[in-house]
Amino acid sequence: MAYQQQPQIPPAVVQWFRSVDVDGTGTISAIELQQALTNNDWSHFQLNTCYQMITLFDRTYTGQINMYDFHSLTNFLNQWRQVFDANDQDRSGTISEHELHATFGRIGFNLSPNFVRMAMWRYDTLNRRCLTFEGFINCCLMLQSLTRDFQQRDTAKQGSAQIGYDDFMCMAINNLK
Numbered sequence: 001m002a003y004q005q006q007p008q009i010p011p012a013v014v015q016w017f018r019s020v021d022v023d024g025t026g027t028i029s030a031i032e033l034q035q036a037l038t039n040n041d042w043s044h045f046q047l048n049t050c051y052q053m054i055t056l057f058d059r060t061y062t063g064q065i066n067m068y069d070f071h072s073l074t075n076f077l078n079q080w081r082q083v084f085d086a087n088d089q090d091r092s093g094t095i096s097e098h099e100l101h102a103t104f105g106r107i108g109f110n111l112s113p114n115f116v117r118m119a120m121w122r123y124d125t126l127n128r129r130c131l132t133f134e135g136f137i138n139c140c141l142m143l144q145s146l147t148r149d150f151q152q153r154d155t156a157k158q159g160s161a162q163i164g165y166d167d168f169m170c171m172a173i174n175n176l177k
C-alpha cells in the first residue's frame with residue numbers, strides 16, 4: 001500500500017483546531033464543532049448538521065475528527081463559503097429563492113422553480129424564506145447526493161431512469177437528514 005504523506009496544515013487551522021478541542025483530547029466531537037460553526041448572523045449550526053459534518057470527514061470512524069479531518073472540513077466549508085458569497089447577490093447574508101435558483105444553474109443543476117421552492121421550504125430552518133449558510137450547505141449536499149444516486153441509475157445518461165420500489169426507498173431513506 002502506498003504511503004500517503006499527510007498534508008501540511010496551516011498554522012491558523014492548527015490554532016483553530018486547538019481552540020475548538022475544548023477538552024483537549026486531540027479530536028473534535030459534534031458538540032465541540034457546534035461551537036465553532038456559525039452562520040452570517042453568528043447563529044450556531046444545528047447539532048444535527050455537525051454530526052453530518054463529522055460523518056463526512058471522520059476517516060477513522062470514531063465519531064470524532066482529528067486535525068487532518070478538520071483541515072479537510074475547513075477546506076470544504078471555505079469552498080461552500082465562496083459559492084454562498086458569490087450567489088448572495090444582494091449581500092443579505094442569506095440565499096433567497098431567486099438566488100438559490102440561480103445558484104443551482106451555476107453549479108450545473110438544471111431544476112424547475114417548483115423544485116427550488118420545495119428545497120427552500122425544506123432547508124429554510126428559520127422560516128424566513130431564505131437559507132442561512134448552514135441551510136445552503138445542507139441543501140447543496142442533498143442535491144449532490146441525490147443527483148449522484150440518480151446518475152448511477154441513469155446509465156444511458158438520458159436524464160431518466162427506471163427505478164424499482166425498494167431501490168427508490170433505499171435511495172430516499174439514505175438521503176433523509
Ligand SMILES: [Ca+2]
Nearest residue numbers: 088092094095
Ligand atoms: Ca441574499
